Amino acid sequence: MRLMNIIKLSLVLTGCLSTQLAAKDYFVENKQAFNSISADLVAGDKVILKNGTWNDFEILFSGQGSKAAPILLTAETKGQVILSGQSNLRLAGKYLEVSGLVFKDGYTPSSAVIEFRRNKSELAYHSRVTQIVIDNYSNPDKRESDYWVALYGQHNRFDHSHLVGKRNKGVTVAVRLNSVQSQKNYHRIDNNYFGYRPTFGSNGGETLRVGTSHHSLTDSHTLVENNYFDRTNGEVETVSIKAGKNIVRNNVFYESRGTLTLRHGNGNVVEENIFIGNGVDHTGGIRVINKDQIIRNNYLQGLTGYRFGSGFTVMNGVPNSSINRYHQVENATIENNTFVNVSHIQLAAGSDAERSAAPKNSVMNNNLIINQDAKQPFSTFDDVSGLVLSNNIANTKVLSELEYGVKQQSITLEKASNGLLYPSSKSVNVGAKRDLKVLKKEDTGVSWYAKVPAIVEFDSGKTHVVKASASALLNAIDNAQSGDVLELAPGQYDVSKLVEINKTLTIKAKQSGKSKLTFQRSTLFEIHDGGNLKLEGLLISGEYAPDAIDNSIVRTQKWGMLDNYRFVMTNSKLIALDINHSFHFFVTGKGAMADEIILTGNSFTNVTGDILRLNTEIEDLGVYNAEYVTVNNNTFNDVEGSLIKLYRGGTDESTFGPHLEVINNTLNNVGFGVRNKAQASIYVHGVQVTNIKENEFVKSAPIVVEHTVGEPKTEISNNTFNATKTPNVKELIVNGPHTAVLKNNNVLNNKAD
Missing domain, CATH: 2.160.20 (Pectate Lyase C-like)
Structure with a gap:
């Protein structure tokens, strides 16, 4: 037996050694060179793209790596390989890893900038895309839909990346469950910086979506954690969960107009997330729909949103709902959350002739509600007896129908070392836990790409005096920098252009x-x-x-x-x-x-x-x-x-x-x-x-x-x-x-x- 084990170990070591000996590093200077070696990549190979701008480069990165020896695709210097024009990246195979690339000055010619598949049958598994930048890489036709990142397959990871400025229709990052091979996927989406996404002005502006209504009764098992959502204002659903058994944990939503919405799917966990609205219009928190949802230990502050965009919303459902409508809230657990200066907490929201199924068999326990303007935040739109409240504390009066489960108590808050507000008295043991980790913006995304302000303010630049002539005005406009002020001398400016x-x-x-x-x-x-x-x-x-x-x-x-x-x-x-x-x-x-x-x-x-x-x-x-x-x-x-x-x-x-x-x-x-x-x-x-x-x-x-x-x-x-x-x-x-x-x-x- 001992001899047999020695033989097995020897074979394993020999296999590893042969893989290492076969692995190569390729320094690639152009598209033709990449295409000439891409079909022959094996476990342990490393492809290095030369610094510079690669225009109209559609990358198909495929191969069969291993856990011990993934196939790598990276930049010569992180951040100095620019993919512009109509470029994209597709991954297919196992144990692939891509890093260090920047997409800007163009848009994808296909349905996604980065896609974890080659086609419907060739998907990516156990693969990783990390330290990638996608900056304003939007289709010039804003109604033309695409994804920036589309995850298919299973056990894939998208992390430590920087995505900012998506302006056309389509989800920024989407987890797709449209085949058995992409369900129960155990993907990880973590440590990313989701920068400014402007108001889109219609449906189709989500920043992150897991699943769709068609597959919403299927489990995804996707982990979304340690991401920073910075003014992601595309639409009312900033994060849209449309599948089951996902975990959304330890993310920060900063002045984002919209909500984390459990739109479809059952058995999701939303915990230890931080929502900071700073009183910005329509900043929202969490919206609860469907069965078996757990919402715990979240901290929500300064949120002004109302209705479906409220600081916290529990929806009414549709009796015997079709898969794409609103399933009744059932068996929800809402506990140990802190609400500070949250304008609206809405229960049985959306109640109407269709959405007539009120929440049932659900609990709301041990939550802390503090509004420094003393305005009570609750609204109910239907019978909420199926949502049982207990041991909640508020510093305001609440609706009479909720008084049984909410104790009114004067609370003094103080700022903790993590920057959040907690009761100064340690005897108040409701609300979010006191050692919540608050993710810093600078600790997300990549370190080598600046997180610049999304908007140039008026009057933030230099002032230029313009003499009274049309040509002087036109020249001044041509030469001005963004943010500048042109101060016109008295006189007439007859502009012919x-x-x-x-x-x-x-x-x-x-x-x-x-x-x-x-x-x-x-x-x-x-x-x-x-x-x-x-x-x-x-x-x-x-x-x-x-x-x-x-x-x-x-x-x-x-x-x-x-x-x-x-x-x-x-x-x-x-x-x-x-x-x-x-x-x-x-x-x-x-x-x-x-x-x-x-x-x-x-x-x-x-x-x-x-x-x-x-x-x-x-x-x-x-x-x-x-x-x-x-x-x-x-x-x-x-x-x-x-x-x-x-x-x-x-x-x-x-x-x-x-x-x-x-x-x-x-x-x-x-x-x-x-x-x-x-x-x-x-x-x-x-x-x-x-x-x-x-x-x-x-x-x-x-x-x-x-x-x-x-x-x-x-x-x-x-x-x-x-x-x-x-x-x-x-x-x-x-x-x-x-x-x-x-x-x-x-x-x-x-x-x-």
């Missing part, structure tokens, strides 16, 4: 109202990708514009815009937008998305079109053109079109906006042009948050509000309607009276009503 804005730029008058801009093209400023524009103190006239229809002062590029943008105008005067009909102030192109549009302290006189024309997405697919629109302290005189047309069609509920604020403006003779089909001074359709107050409407068309889905919040208050019809609010989806709040409005000389 369309001015393309592709950087963050402020154009302001040195003396307010003394710098006059006229123009000879159909528009003065056109915002392109990368462009953000702020105008301040200018006099802008349309008197020299072409004698044609559809002129404008500002527009986005007409189609194909990928980057979100910002537009601000303050203390400026707009005149003579009337050389022909349909002369608009601001027009959005199809597919363009504004993070914000702000008009404050301006005056507009003689306009034959609309002021803000934000209604190009009319296919009713849940897409819209602006997230936040603010119009405050302006004067509008003799405007034939509407002050604003803002449209969000469809029934999709995965977005937060649009948001509209119109405060303290004067509208005189606005909205009665024969070409204004809306016959409204303000027309909004499907807008989620509308606040119109303290305005004066004089001889103007009425406000028209059309509610669709998403429980829109509309308030029209403290306005004066002088010789103007009162607002017209319609519910287009929900039967019954409208839900808008109309109060304290003053109606004068209104014979029509």
Whole structure:
């Protein structure tokens, strides 16, 4: 027997030695060289890509490595191999490892930038992609969907990577369960930096998704841990779990608009995650759906989200739900979580005629709820007796139906060494554990690629004085850096060219109202990708514009815009937008998305079109053109079109906006042009948050509000309607009276009503 064991050991050692002897290092300088050796790689081989930019390089990395001797693909120097143009990476085989590559300045020609498979039958197993960067590698057609990372097969790992700036449709990282070979996969997704993802403006902007509804009753066994989600704002589901038996642990969600959603699948564990909202609009926490979910030892602070984007949500389900709808919450355990300044904890959320199955056989124990504004956060939307509360402590009053399980107690908080707030009294033993590990941003992703601010702020650069000539202005715009300010000397600037804005730029008058801009093209400023524009103190006239229809002062590029943008105008005067009909102030192109549009302290006189024309997405697919629109302290005189047309069609509920604020403006003779089909001074359709107050409407068309889905919040208050019809609010989806709040409005000389 001893002799036999010696022989076996000798054979093993000989096998290992032969593998090591056969293994080679390949230094590859071009695509042809890689392709010539790629089919012959064996366990222990190492492929090193030469530093430089590799354009249009579609890498197929395949082979049969071993646990002791994986096949490696890496950069000569980490971060100095750039894959640009239409490049991608596919892995197929076993024990493969890729590291050190950067994808930027292009987009994938296939369905994913990195894919753990060659095709449907050749998948990757026991393979790893680590220390990879994907930076703004987005398809220029933002409605064209792709993944950045798609995991197939089993026992694969994606870790210590840096992903930032996905702008087109599609999940950033997706775990696919569409074959038996990819189910019960035991993948690991860990220690990654998920950087800024801008608001997408419709469904399809998730940052991480495990599974899909089709395979949601299948177990995945994926581990998601130690990742940092930094302002990942794509849509309401930041992380979407759609399969069973996953663990989401020790991740940080920093100022991310959206939630960790247990959308489908049973038996998931969500523990020891940190949610820091800092009061940012629509920052959310955890949403619970389905059976056997465990949510414990999580810390949530400063979250403002509501409804499906709340700080914490337990949903109602659909009785006998189809696989793609809402399964009833059953046997959920929600324990030892801390909620600090969380605005909304919603129970039985989404209750309606379809979602009528309230939570059952579930418990909510030992949680700590502290709101320093003393506002109680709970809302219930159905019978919640199936969610039994016990030994929870809150510093506020709670709903009477929940008092049995929530003790009201004054609590003093103090900051611990991990930066989180805990009760100063150690006798308070509810809430998240005191030794929670708080992951630092700098400890995630890669060390050799900077985590730069996502947005260049206005006025953050240098100020350049521009003399009074159009050529000087155009030269200054060409030479400016993002964030710079151009200060215009008094005088006239007659611009003969369309001015393309592709950087963050402020154009302001040195003396307010003394710098006059006229123009000879159909528009003065056109915002392109990368462009953000702020105008301040200018006099802008349309008197020299072409004698044609559809002129404008500002527009986005007409189609194909990928980057979100910002537009601000303050203390400026707009005149003579009337050389022909349909002369608009601001027009959005199809597919363009504004993070914000702000008009404050301006005056507009003689306009034959609309002021803000934000209604190009009319296919009713849940897409819209602006997230936040603010119009405050302006004067509008003799405007034939509407002050604003803002449209969000469809029934999709995965977005937060649009948001509209119109405060303290004067509208005189606005909205009665024969070409204004809306016959409204303000027309909004499907807008989620509308606040119109303290305005004066004089001889103007009425406000028209059309509610669709998403429980829109509309308030029209403290306005004066002088010789103007009162607002017209319609519910287009929900039967019954409208839900808008109309109060304290003053109606004068209104014979029509």
